[in-house]
Amino acid sequence: MLITETDEKSRLQWWKDAKFGLFIHWGLYALPAKGEWAMYAARTPVAEYEQLAKQFNPVKFSAKEWVNLAKTAGMKYLVITAKHHDGFAMFHSKVEKFNIVDATPFQRDPIKELAEECQKQGIKLCFYYSHVIDWHHPHSIHEYYNNTWDYQLEDKAFYRYWNQIAKPQVKELLTRYGPIGLMWFDTAGGLSKKDSREMVDLVHNLQPDCLVNSRVSHWPGMGDYQSKGDNEIPMYAEDTKPWETPMTLNKSWGYHIQDQDWKKPESIIYKLVNIVSKGGNLLLNVGPTAEGLIPEQSTKRLLEIGDWINRNSEAIYETDPSPFPYEFDWGAITVKSGKVYLHLYHKYCPQNELVLCGLKCKVAKAYFLANGIPLETNQSYQAEGDHHELRILLPSELPDQYVSVMALELDEQLEVDESFIQQASGTIKLDLVHADIDLKKQQATWDFKVVNPGTFEVVLVNFKKEGVDWAEDGGKKHVVNVNGQRLEVIPKEDIILEESQSCQYPYREVNSNLGRIKLHRDTFTLSLISDTVREKPQFTEIWQAEAVKLRAIKLIPVI
Structure with missing residues (x-):
């Protein structure tokens, strides 16, 4: 047929x-x-x-x-x-x-x-x-x-x-x-x-x-x-x-x-x-x-x-996925014709103000679905760095249970900065799936934008299967190069997250600190060389086959 x-x-x-x-x-x-x-x-x-x-x-x-x-x-x-x-x-x-x-x-x-x-x-x-x-x-x-x-x-x-x-x-x-x-x-x-x-x-x-x-x-x-x-x-x-x-x-x-x-x-x-x-x-x-x-x-x-x-x-129903190529620390995004929905995880949501970077189109109105009360917003644009920000004033208490959903009604067609940009928290997250992969060199490469300069902790994100020996499957040399700075490290299981947005049994998210780098305001290229670099899976159940899966690099500002 x-x-x-x-x-x-x-x-x-x-x-x-x-x-x-x-x-x-x-x-x-x-x-x-x-x-x-x-x-x-x-x-x-x-x-x-x-x-x-x-x-x-x-x-x-x-x-x-x-x-x-x-x-x-x-x-x-x-x-x-x-x-x-x-x-x-x-x-x-x-x-x-x-x-x-x-x-x-x-x-x-x-x-x-x-x-x-x-x-x-x-x-x-x-x-x-x-x-x-x-x-x-x-x-x-x-x-x-x-x-x-x-x-x-x-x-x-x-x-x-x-x-x-x-x-x-x-x-x-x-x-x-x-x-x-x-x-x-x-x-x-x-x-x-x-x-x-x-x-x-x-x-x-x-x-x-x-x-x-x-x-x-x-x-x-x-x-x-x-x-x-x-x-x-x-x-x-x-x-x-x-x-x-x-x-x-x-x-x-x-x-x-x-x-x-x-x-x-x-x-x-x-x-x-x-x-x-x-x-x-x-x-x-x-x-x-x-x-x-x-x-x-x-x-x-x-x-x-x-x-x-x-x-x-x-x-939830009949929505399209987020137009941004990464997860947010504070929650997630879905979209529908003329609207953007911000799903705020209460456990991780900032107090007082939510800042969304990279939304280029004008917002006419913002409110929570749970009560419909309008929220105060402010949009700005910095020509230096081509940076868009939307600031939303939050109430002292979020109106729903666990996750409160905010609707943004748009005045214009939805348009976002699709590059990897620094978020309001200062963090930059580079998912492996969006990297340029060179399998011969076992290298992943990303371009990203820094708006707020400073010193950053370079954190490797892996998912480790239950019962796996880290030293055997995850503890191998990784090399990071960015802006003339080089880190050559054998990663450790520095942090094992009990709660992870994208990882769950039989895997656990492992964060490994690789070292620190300094970056000014500009666009940079970061490369990671590791034998854990893989092309994204092409068919089902690859997930269950690997002991350790490389997922991302995070740059977290040092305060």
Whole structure:
């Protein structure tokens, strides 16, 4: 089926406008309550795992309550695990008896009930489907994660699984449950380019408007949009395709009774705003219990997020990303026709006055969405250095909870200084994704503008994966050159941030002090030489492959 560029853009529009979705990991693995990889982790034999189905009876499941929760939380679509890696179908599959209707005392099809309820409440129903990993089936073959305790790899015949289970079940999902928003495939290790394309075409032929995520394949260019690595938030403009971050409320995806490490509502709202300001979607996960209940801790957080979104929906849905190429210390920016929205993080927002550098167009009016009260503004321009500033007088108390959103109504077409410029705090942040990369020299280079001269601490920003030895993977020589000044340093883990705008489990943000430089008012070029310099990733799940990821250089004024 030939899909034109115009068709692709129109098919994606509802999803790009939605910004926020509910991910649901639910299956037999809710019974042992050790997460969705429980079968693999314990090497549970298929015959033993099948016995769980006889105990699975989620009589407290309510499609109406689940969909209503998603809607109240401000979510526009719902993605549920129709089949995860354990091979158990959470729908009435005709091609495999290992499903919730035929193999359990529940004998109901929750997918059918969710489809009906999503139609009633105006939520897009979408399916997660594990198309390559299937530990229950003797012929499923993945590059790494196979059931080798029941089956021999050399005896596997992949196309028996592919043609008798995977494709027929995808067809069932797309022909029996009405319009489906997207198919969320996962973990495609080893799948050929031909078979990847076959799955994409199967979906589009059955439902031309149904989207396919990039995890359908490890071959670049597959799918309609980019699925980031689990919990990954990219830097500004890191992705050329529309993208989405799948994120958990705690650390597990499926229900895990011992995982009580819940993200705070404040942190989730920060992450949501950060993601939307970069042009992405947040797909936020819950793991229901074996009884069919979404855990109370998840529900409480979703309701609190929904309260905040309800007050600030204008600055979230159908918005465009920030026109600036970097994060701000105080929050984030989204835009819509004739308006710029400043999302002020209460924890990091300056007192008394907010200064936005680089906004060139005239602001007619400024006010908070929470109360509509006009705010006093002042715009100025310094010809020396070509520097624009907008100053906004802030009230003694911000009007919302966690994040207060300010609307700027513009008198002119939106125009900003797209260069790396010094902000009001004095900091200059240079993201690796915007550098000129010379891989032969292992060098990243940026141009940036200094408005307020002085002495600056040069700080290296890395994301380090949990359990990684810094000395082995991060502690190697780095060379910085700027304005005739040279720093040659082996970075240390000087600061490990507990809260980071763009970094979260299984990574942590590490800041390393490389030394100090002096700069006057001018435009400069900074180069960084390091074997951690990489081109930006071109396809999915690179995130999970690297022990330490270089993200940015920051120049922080020394007071």
